[in-house]
Amino acid sequence: MIQRASLNTAHGLAVSDLTVSYNRIPALHHIAFEVGCGQCVALLGPNGAGKSTLLKALAGLLPRETGRIAFHGREVQGATQDFAYLPQREAIDWDFPTTVRGLVEMGRYLRVGWWRGYGREDEKAVDEAIAAMQLAPLAQRQISALSGGQQQRAFLARALAQQAHVFLLDEPFTGLDKPTQDNLKQLLRSLRDQGKLIIASHHDLASVRELFDQVILLNGELIAAGPIAEAFTDANLHQTYDTPTFAGPAAHHHHHGHGHH
Amino acid sequence: MDWLTEPFHHEFMLRSLITGALVGFLGGFLGGFVVLRRMSLMADSLSHSLLPGLAIGFILAGGLVPGALFGGGLFAALAVALGAQLISRSSRLKEDTALGILYTVSFSSGVVLIGLFKIPVSLTHWLFGNILGLSNTDLWMIWGISLVVVPLLAALQRPLLLTLFDPTVAASQGIRVNLLNFVLMICLVLTMIASLQAIGVIMLLGLLITPAATVYLLCDSYPKMLWGGGLIGMFGSCSGLLLSYRLNLPSGACIVLMLGVIFLAAYLFSPRYGLLLRLRRARHFHDESLARWPGAAPGDSPGKRP
Numbered sequence: 115m116i117q118r119a120s121l122n123t124a125h126g127l128a129v130s131d132l133t134v135s136y137n138r139i140p141a142l143h144h145i146a147f148e149v150g151c152g153q154c155v156a157l158l159g160p161n162g163a164g165k166s167t168l169l170k171a172l173a174g175l176l177p178r179e180t181g182r183i184a185f186h187g188r189e190v191q192g193a194t195q196d197f198a199y200l201p202q203r204e205a206i207d208w209d210f211p212t213t214v215r216g217l218v219e220m221g222r223y224l225r226v227g228w229w230r231g232y233g234r235e236d237e238k239a240v241d242e243a244i245a246a247m248q249l250a251p252l253a254q255r256q257i258s259a260l261s262g263g264q265q266q267r268a269f270l271a272r273a274l275a276q277q278a279h280v281f282l283l284d285e286p287f288t289g290l291d292k293p294t295q296d297n298l299k300q301l302l303r304s305l306r307d308q309g310k311l312i313i314a315s316h317h318d319l320a321s322v323r324e325l326f327d328q329v330i331l332l333n334g335e336l337i338a339a340g341p342i343a344e345a346f347t348d349a350n351l352h353q354t355y356d357t358p359t360f361a362g363p364a365a366h367h368h369h370h371g372h373g374h375h
Numbered sequence: 376m377d378w379l380t381e382p383f384h385h386e387f388m389l390r391s392l393i394t395g396a397l398v399g400f401l402g403g404f405l406g407g408f409v410v411l412r413r414m415s416l417m418a419d420s421l422s423h424s425l426l427p428g429l430a431i432g433f434i435l436a437g438g439l440v441p442g443a444l445f446g447g448g449l450f451a452a453l454a455v456a457l458g459a460q461l462i463s464r465s466s467r468l469k470e471d472t473a474l475g476i477l478y479t480v481s482f483s484s485g486v487v488l489i490g491l492f493k494i495p496v497s498l499t500h501w502l503f504g505n506i507l508g509l510s511n512t513d514l515w516m517i518w519g520i521s522l523v524v525v526p527l528l529a530a531l532q533r534p535l536l537l538t539l540f541d542p543t544v545a546a547s548q549g550i551r552v553n554l555l556n557f558v559l560m561i562c563l564v565l566t567m568i569a570s571l572q573a574i575g576v577i578m579l580l581g582l583l584i585t586p587a588a589t590v591y592l593l594c595d596s597y598p599k600m601l602w603g604g605g606l607i608g609m610f611g612s613c614s615g616l617l618l619s620y621r622l623n624l625p626s627g628a629c630i631v632l633m634l635g636v637i638f639l640a641a642y643l644f645s646p647r648y649g650l651l652l653r654l655r656r657a658r659h660f661h662d663e664s665l666a667r668w669p670g671a672a673p674g675d676s677p678g679k680r681p
Binding site for chain 2: 170174175192193194197198200201205206207210211212213223224226256276
C-alpha cells in the first residue's frame with residue numbers, strides 16, 4: 115500500500131525517509147510517498163498527527179532531521195519557488211495596506227528581483243492569475259474587504275503568479291459554506307488540470323471523495339498514501355484515527371493536540 | 376509673508392530646519408516598517424536604552440567624543456533587543472514583558488552611570504531634544520545615517536514587504552527573514568541615534584510612528600506608506616520647528632504636536648478610513664439588499680443563489 119520513494123519520479127513529488135521533530139519528539143516519522151503532478155491530494159489525520167508539520171516541511175519551513183524531498187527528479191533543499199505554501203487565514207494581518215492586485219504582485223517579487231520594475235511578462239502573469247481565480251472585479255479592493263472564499267482565491271492567485279507547481283494548503287476548506295466550497299473545488303480542479311500538484315490538509319472525512327483524487331493518511335507515521343479507491347479504506351481510517359497521537363513519553367501526553375504548532 | 380521667511384535668514388535656524396527635514400523624513404520613512412511590524416514598544420525601548428550606551432561610550436572614550444554616542448548607543452540598544460529575544464525564547468515570558476524589564480533597567484543604569492561618573496549630559500536635553508544645539512559633527516552624522524538607511528531599506532523594499540506581510544510564507548519563498556528583521560532593527564537604532572539630539576528620547580517614538588500611522592489611514596499602498604510617511608514627517612518637523620521658533624517653545628514637543636494635528640485630521644477626515652466617513656455611511660442598505668432578488672421577495676423563492 116505505501117509506495118516507497120525512489121527519488122526518480124520525473125513528473126511529481128517524491129518524499130523519502132522524512133523525519134521532523136520538535137524538541138526530539140518526532141512529529142513525523144520516516145515518511146515516504148510519491149505523488150504525480152496533476153492531482154488533488156488530501157492530507158488526513160487526527161489533530162497532532164503532523165499534517166501541518168508535513169506541509170511546512172515540504173515548504174522548507176522546518177528543518178528535517180532525516181529525509182529527502184525530490185520534485186521533478188531534482189532534489190529540493192529548503193525553500194523553493196516551485197512550492198507555494200498558503201497559510202491559514204488566521205495567520206494574516208488583513209488590514210495590511212495592500213489591494214488584491216498588490217497581493218498577487220507579491221508572487222512576482224522574487225522572480226523580478228529587488229530593483230527591476232515589472233515587465234510586460236510580469237503584468238501578464240498577474241492579470242492571468244487574477245482572471246483565473248475570478249478576482250478581476252475585486253482587484254482594486256483592500257484585502258480585508260473580501261469574503262473568506264475570496265481571500266483564499268487571492269492567495270491562490272499569488273501562488274499562480276509565482277508560477278509555483280506545488281500548492282501546499284493548510285485547511286483550505288475549513289469554515290467555508292457550500293457554494294464557496296464548491297467554487298474553491300472547481301478552482302483547485304482547474305489548477306490540477308493544468309498539471310499543478312495540490313496538497314491540502316483536511317479534516318472533514320465526509321467530503322474527501324468529492325473534493326480530492328488521492329489521500330495521504332498520517333498519524334506521526336504514514337498509514338497509507340494513494341488514490342482514494344486504494345488508500346481511503348475503512349481499515350486505514352481506523353488505523354489513522356483510532357490510534358492515539360504520539361506526543362512524547364507518557365508524562366508529556368497533555369501536549370496532545372498541540373504537536374503541530 | 377515676512378514672518379515665514381524671516382527665520383530663514385538666521386543661519387542657526389536654517390541649519391535646524393535642514394536637520395529637522397532630514398530627521399523627519401528618516402523617521403517617517405522608517406515608521407512605516409515600525410507600524411506594520413507592530414514594533415512600537417520595541418522602538419520605544421530601544422530609544423530609552425541609548426542612555427547607558429552614551430554613558431559607557433563616555434567612560435570608555437574618556438569624554439564626550441562624537442563617536443561615543445554612536446558606538447555606545449548601538450551597542451546598548453542591540454544588547455536590549457537581543458537580550459529581550461533571548462529571555463522570551465528561553466523562558467515563558469513574552470517579548471513585550473522582557474523588553475519592558477530590560478529597557479527600564481537599562482535606562483536606570485544610564486541615569487546611575489551619569490551620576491556616578493559625573494557625565495556632563497543634560498537629562499532635559501536628552502529627554503526633550505535640543506535641535507538648536509547641534510554641532511557640525513552631529514549634522515554630518517545625521518546626513519551619513521540618512522544616506523545609509525533610506526537607500527538600504529528602499530533596496531530591500533520587496534523582501535521586507537513579504538516579510539512584514541507574512542514571515543512564514545516569506546521564509547517558504549527562500550527569504551532570510553531573521554536577517555532582514557535584524558537589518559531593520561539596526562536601521563531603527565541608527566535612525567534613533569540620528570534623531571535623538573534633535574528631538575529627544577520621549578518624542579522620538581512620536582516622530583517615528585505618527586506620520587506612518589497617518590498615511591496608514593489614508594491609503595492602501597505600501598510604497599506610499601513609506602514615502603508618504605517620510606514626506607509627512609518632513610513637513611511636520613519643519614512646521615513644528617517654525618512654530619517653536621515663533622512661540623519660543625521646545626522644538627521636539629512642537630514637532631510632535633504638529634504631527635499629532637495632522638494625524639487627527641486624517642483620523643477624522645480620511646476619505647477611506649476616516650471617522651466621519653464611518654458615521655456618515657452608517658445607514659441601512661435595505662433596498663440594495665432587497666434588489667438582489669429581482670421580482671420576488673426571498674421568502675417566496677427559496678431557490679439557490681450563486
